[in-house]
Amino acid sequence: MNKNIKQTPRYLAVELLTNVLQQGTYSNLGLNQIILKQRLSDRDAHLLTNIVYGVIQNRLTLEYYLAPFIKKTKKIDFWVEMLLLSAIYQMEYLDKIPVRAIFNESIEIAKARGHEGIRKYVTGILHSLKRHGVPPLTEIKNEKDQLSISSSTPMWLVEELITQVGIKKTRNILATINQVPQQSVRVNLAKTSISKVIQDLATEGYDINQSTLTPLALHFNKGFAPDxxxxxxxxxxxxxxxxxxxxxxxxxxxxxxVLDACAAPGGKTTQIAMELDEKKEGCVCALDIHAHKVKLIEKNAKRLGVATRVAAQKLDARNVQSEFSIESFDKILVDAPCSGIGLIRRKPEIKYMKTKEDSLNLQKIQAAILDAVAPTLKKGGYLTYSTCTILNTENQMVIDAFLKRHSDFEQIKTKTANEIKETREELGLTIYPDDYLSDGFFIATLRKK
Structure with missing residues (x-):
């Protein structure tokens, strides 16, 4: 047995997959911690990342491939299932890795983490997979089942999307959610100009291009932006x-x-602050319910040079009237807590952790926040509601219900600098993951009469 088997990317991948899918660890945070702790080489870090994201993104597909080789009466440990799924992922999706290398190390991991019985069990399944091959997806005749398994999307979400946008659009969305997310950054106009930062990054050797969604965004086609x-x-x-x-x-x-009611970690807070001028008494009040996240907002504001325009404080947005007077703010942003379904490309485990019931329960929180902040907006002021989900239950349905409760508000058409989806009939703006290969997002603009 390799004495260093527990430091190999494949062993670490099985550990992290178990933590992510069984215990709720975030994949991106877990990966960063392991790569730093183990001081992995670029090559090993790449393989670890590839296996972890690949298995999570394609979990239902991989389970379909594995199912014929596992006795339904036999219950296996979760980590053993993750080991087998990771081996199948490498066999089916990573054509540059020899099957022999996948088998040898997977068997060593089974032996190191388990016992002789588990080693024999894993060995038998892997050799059976090699002999017979995985079942083709074309054998799935039911259209919804085929969509769910081929895109590795839970059935409830497939059905919800079909109800919202139809089968064709759902197919398009699901065809893109397992692609590698684009690395995008926002130019901080408080410190530089768009043209200057493009020039600076090009001088550093970064391959970048401008976004079609907004003039403030740049794509990093290679290289790590924080470096x-x-x-x-x-x-x-x-x-x-x-x-x-x-x-x-x-x-x-x-x-x-301005009030940023749900502000952490401060990306939108600092974007608001970038447009303000403290000499003209421009200020954004940024709220979060956790003290450590308030500090994170302040840290980001300081790094971006807009700290004098940001007043961050620990406060539940549902209690905003305990701290602020009626009709205090010119504008309010409620970037509401949500299911995060629009982030599937970036956080693929979300689709397994969330349910339709979760989305419905979040409606109550979103409504409570809107109801609480509404009185603090000046007459003629604007309230912007946004989420990083694409489910109507948390988006336009929340707005429609709010407007029924608050006759002093009206919804107007959300507009952007690049006139995104300007010809749409809807007043709200929904960005689906397949539209621009960005995160899914929803924005509604309300005016207080």
């Missing part, structure tokens, strides 16, 4: 381009007094 001088100098911040549209649609004025 750049521009990032370290606070000239850019990592932020998905869809998320930038929420603040962009608010049309912030330099003298505005």
């Amino acid at each position: 750049s001088k521009a990032f370290k100098q606070g000239k850019i911040i990592v932020q998905d381009e869809s998320a930038m549209l929420a603040v962009e649609s608010m049309q912030i004025c330099a003298s505005d007094y």
Whole structure:
């Protein structure tokens, strides 16, 4: 047995997959911690990342491939299932890795983590897979089942999307959710200009291009954005381009007094602050219910050079009237807690952790926050509601219900600098993952009469 088997990417992948899918660890955070702790080489870090994301993204497909080789009456440990799924993923999706290498190390992992019986069990299944091959997806005749298994999307979400947008659009969405997410950053106009930061990044050797969604966003086609001088100098911040549209649609004025009701980690807060001028008394009040997240908002504001325009404090947005007077704010942003279904490409485990019931329960929180902040908006002011989900239960349905409760508000069409989906009939703006290969996002703009 390899004495260092527990430090190999395949062994570490099985451990992390078990933690993510059984205990709820976030894949991106877990990966970063392991890569740093184990001091993995770029090659090993790449293989670890590939296996972890690959298995999570394709879990239902891989389970379909594995099912014929496992006795339904035999219950296996969760980590053993993750070991087998990771081996199948490598066999089916990573054609540059020899099957012999996958088998040898998978068997060594079974022996190191388990016992002789588990080693024999894993060995038998792997050799059976090699002899017979995996069952083709074309054998799945039911259309919804085929969509669910081939895209590895839980059935409830497939059915919800079909109800919302129809079968054709659902197919398009699900065809893109397992692609590698684009690395996008927002240019911080408080410290630089778009043209200058593009020039600086090109000089550093980064391959970048501008987003079609918003003039503030740049794509990193290669290289890690936080390693750049521009990032370290606070000239850019990592932020998905869809998320930038929420603040962009608010049309912030330099003298505005703004409430960011659910602010951490501060991406949208600092985007708002970027447009303000403290000399004109422009300020954004940024709220979060956790003290450590308030500190994170302050840290980001300081790095980006907008700290004097940000007032961060620990407060549940549902209690906003205990701290702020009626009709205090010119504009309010409620970037509401949500299911995060729009982030599937970036956090693939979300689709297994969330349910339709979760989405319905979140409605209550979202409604409570909107009801609480509404009285603190000035007459003629604007309230922007946004989520990083694509489910109507948390988006337009929440807005429609709010408007029934608050006759002093009306919804107007959400507009963006690049006139995204300007010809749509809907007043709200929904960005689906297949539209621009960005995160899924929803924005609604309300005006207080």
